[in-house]
Amino acid sequence: MLLLLCWGSISTFAQSGDFDPTNPPEPMLQYKVTVGSTPSGVAYTSGGGKYNAGTTITIGTSSRNSNYVFDHWLKDGERIDQSATFRYVVEAKNVTFTAVYRFNPNNPPEPTVSNKYRLYLVPSPQGICSFNITSGDKKEAGTRIWLNTNGSQGFVFSGWYDGDGLVSNQKGFYYTMPARDVTLTARYAYNPNNPDEPEGNQEDVDNYMLGDVNNDGVVDVNDIVTTANYILHQVNPEANAAPPVFIFKAADVIEDSGIDVNDIVGIANIIIENAQGN
16 A cells, blocks of 8 residues: 555656656767878877867877978878868867878989199109199199299209190299199209209399298298398398398399398288198
8 A cells, every 4th residue: 555655656746747857968979080191100290089079189290201291181081281280170070180291302412513633743853852832732723833842962953844745944933723633743854063053041043932032942931030030130230140041032022122021021921822722
């Protein structure tokens, strides 16, 4: 009897509309977004994962190989017009994005064209003389290079030759470097009765290098010092000893038949020019 009364009460309560238990909510579904690249391994990608429908995410890619560049995206195999990085609102389905890259090898840098060539200096006979620069050094084509040679006692200088062609009959001269490797031969002839002039206080010689005041085969700061000492000696002979070797013509750089501070400046310019030529 009691059971029937309870059931009747529940039925009456349900029919009155007051009894309506809440249904549990449907679970929120998530959808998979897959992001990759082709060819495999040439790029970084981001944005893959599981998301609720309607979520806004960022899909992106960047190259990890400088020989590959981004071309376009595929969405489930179909091409879409999107930049390398873009925003995507997750749809109610699984989706795959593929970043497509194309091979574009870097252009190699243009080779640097060298305008330097080797200048070889050869004595004839062998071992008979020395040079003011090192044989085989590279020189810039078109530059003027001071060349000088000093031979052994008992030999007289015959000339500089390029093959059989005479280049200069002066021991010291400015040579314009051609756009090719070149070999210059300093030819000497043996003549014990007419040796080269001995070293000493030489103020007038036929073969000399402009600026090589002390006749040591090179124009450097020592020639500036020697010229300065010469000028001081001319001003005050008692207080300043004359240089032991002084080539007047080599010191007269500005060719005014006198030696003064302008010639010292000229020697300094020769030193700078030779340094730039090397």
